[in-house]
Amino acid sequence: MEKRKDRYDTPKKKVALDVTDLNNFTYDMSRCIKCKGCYWVEHTYMPGINFSVRCPSNYWNDFDSYGAFGKMRIGLAVAEGRMEWTDKLLEIIYADPLCGACDVGCKRNLDLEIGLTLEALRIKAVKDGAGPMPAHKKIAKNIATKHNQFGSIHDNRKKWVTKDIKVAAKADTIYFAGCSASYVNQDIAKATAKVLNAAGINFMLMEDEWCCGNTLYSVGMIDEARELAKRNVEAIKKSGAKTLVTSCAECYRMFKVDYPKMLDISTDNLGFKVVHFIEVADEAIKKGSLKPNKPVDIRFTYHDSCGVSRLCDPWTPWKGERGWMGMVSPSLKRRRGTMGLYSQTRNILNAIPGAKFVEMPRTRENAFCCGAGRGTKEAFPDLANTSAKHRLDEVKHVSAEVLVSACPWCKSNFNQAIKENGDAVKVMDISELVLASLEI
Ligand code: SF4
Ligand code: SF4
Numbered sequence: 307m308e309k310r311k312d313r314y315d316t317p318k319k320k321v322a323l324d325v326t327d328l329n330n331f332t333y334d335m336s337r338c339i340k341c342k343g344c345y346w347v348e349h350t351y352m353p354g355i356n357f358s359v360r361c362p363s364n365y366w367n368d369f370d371s372y373g374a375f376g377k378m379r380i381g382l383a384v385a386e387g388r389m390e391w392t393d394k395l396l397e398i399i400y401a402d403p404l405c406g407a408c409d410v411g412c413k414r415n416l417d418l419e420i421g422l423t424l425e426a427l428r429i430k431a432v433k434d435g436a437g438p439m440p441a442h443k444k445i446a447k448n449i450a451t452k453h454n455q456f457g458s459i460h461d462n463r464k465k466w467v468t469k470d471i472k473v474a475a476k477a478d479t480i481y482f483a484g485c486s487a488s489y490v491n492q493d494i495a496k497a498t499a500k501v502l503n504a505a506g507i508n509f510m511l512m513e514d515e516w517c518c519g520n521t522l523y524s525v526g527m528i529d530e531a532r533e534l535a536k537r538n539v540e541a542i543k544k545s546g547a548k549t550l551v552t553s554c555a556e557c558y559r560m561f562k563v564d565y566p567k568m569l570d571i572s573t574d575n576l577g578f579k580v581v582h583f584i585e586v587a588d589e590a591i592k593k594g595s596l597k598p599n600k601p602v603d604i605r606f607t608y609h610d611s612c613g614v615s616r617l618c619d620p621w622t623p624w625k626g627e628r629g630w631m632g633m634v635s636p637s638l639k640r641r642r643g644t645m646g647l648y649s650q651t652r653n654i655l656n657a658i659p660g661a662k663f664v665e666m667p668r669t670r671e672n673a674f675c676c677g678a679g680r681g682t683k684e685a686f687p688d689l690a691n692t693s694a695k696h697r698l699d700e701v702k703h704v705s706a707e708v709l710v711s712a713c714p715w716c717k718s719n720f721n722q723a724i725k726e727n728g729d730a731v732k733v734m735d736i737s738e739l740v741l742a743s744l745e746i
Contacts, residue, residue: 321634322625323422325567326528328385328430331423333632335385338378343415344408345373347672357667357700360407362677362693366686371398374408374420381427391436399427400439401689403682404524405675406617410643417632417640421617428526438525439685445521446530453516455485463515466492471499477508480547480578482561484554485517486714494714497737498553498583504746505590509551512541518560524680528568535565543577553583553737555613555713556679566621573620582614583737584712588650591657598743601660606734607706608655608663609697609720610673611713616643643671651712654736658743666700674700676711678719694723701731712736 321330345361352358359365364373371380377399383389402424409421431437438446448457466488467473481502487495502509516538523531538561542550552558561580566573573580590596610616619641628634648670655663668674677683677693698720701709709731711717720733734742 318627318629320625321628323419323623324625325422325426325429328381328423328426331419331426332382332385333628334418334420334423335378335382337416337418337632338375339416340375341415342373342375344375344411344420347411347668348414351672353667356703357674360411360668360672360674362405362675362689363402365696366401366677366689366692372401374412374424377402377424377427378420381423384427384430391431391434396431396437396439399424399431400437400442400525400681401686403612403675403677403690403693404680405612406643407672407675410616410671413640413642425526428524429528430526432526432528438527438681441685442521442525442527442681445681445684446527449517449519449522449534450530454489455517455521456489458489463488464511466495467499467511468496471496472503473499474508474510476546477510478548479507479509479551480542480545480549481509481511481551482515482518482557483511484552484557484714486718487553488515491714491717491735494553494717494735494737497735497741498551500746501583501587501596501737501740501744502551504744505586505596507586507590510545510547512545514541518557520556520560521681521684523560523564523568531564532568535560535568539565539569539576547578549579549581551581551583551586553735554715555582555611556715558582559613559617562618563621570623572622582647582712584614584647584650584654587736587740588653591654596740596744598657598740599659600743600745602658602739602742603660604708605662605664605706606708606710606739607666607701607704608651608669609666609676609709609711609716610646610648610651610670611711611716612673612675612679614651614712615646615648615673616671618647619643619645646670647712651736654740655710658739661743664704664706666704668700676716676719678715683715683719690719691723691726694719695727698723698727698729698731702729706731708732708734710734710736710739
């Protein structure tokens, strides 16, 4: 009998979750059906139309090109050599905080790697000599020469450490403060350190802390970002630390996801555990080593910063084949943003005495990004401002006096928008809120 031609004879294509080659994502780009699940929050979660979108880029600019569905078509044309880089094209791909909301929305229906495709597109832009944007090149120069995002004096990096903070010379835990908390939002570094002290957790600092490289990676400068990743990982291993604590959502995502991605290893094989302040505080409160017993008389809401929510599912390298109907083998466990620090955060927030915690309509995986992250505020300040103001409307909608977040970059962006709006809302980092609830 003649052998039946069927699905098993479909030619298979070798693919990998490797962002250094945009061709790995041609299937994902070509299968976008323009359903806009990456733009709208599913109606099952939404009480109305006011807060129903999830994409800051497309909220800022209504043209389809700015949504993930537009960028999938652009990416395919770039990969196939049908489209040249222009200033407009660069604006479209960089006016985007890479918040991951589209990836989560799309994967509720389809197994397409939208977030990785957007990263791969920027890496290609840089490799082709077109990207990144001038503002990003300035940051890259600051990182190369001063080891921080702002071009501030490197020797001032630990100036936030005051006499009332106990830092161990040697400990199992290392606190990585990051650029923003070291130079701009020092109250976050101080609050984190004081809460660690209060919980009885000995911690050390890196002998010579450098930027995590978030902007470098996010704008597609992968070679520079990888070098920084190698340097930081080696330095932390050499310190002997078993656990790295961050108070920055961007640093957290970098260490937990993007370092392993660039180094082609699993998060578990990094050589140390990566945790955010949220995880440490949640565990300490559960154990009883941290006792929030001082009433904090506020009505507050919480903004799920992207890096501690939908973007932080651990990384596992994958390569294999794609065949009939796009099926891949070996099987691939998709990152769907379900492993964010959602419940840990709520455990903490509900433990603050005297405070009234109210959720906004868009929470957890569906939270609307503040718009500042991953090089966006520096290159497209108007986008960052528009997003923050839209999110602040949501804060006011639930009548919260205080907006709590878990990232210094969110705090800066919201504070600027509040100042421009003349809003009465105050912004606090979760570390500051926990500190305020301690009798120390
Ligand atoms: S949700 Fe996915 S398939 Fe639908 S339009 Fe967005 S990117 Fe395309
Ligand atoms: S990453 Fe965020 S801003 Fe960018 S296209 Fe997706 S939802 Fe929009």
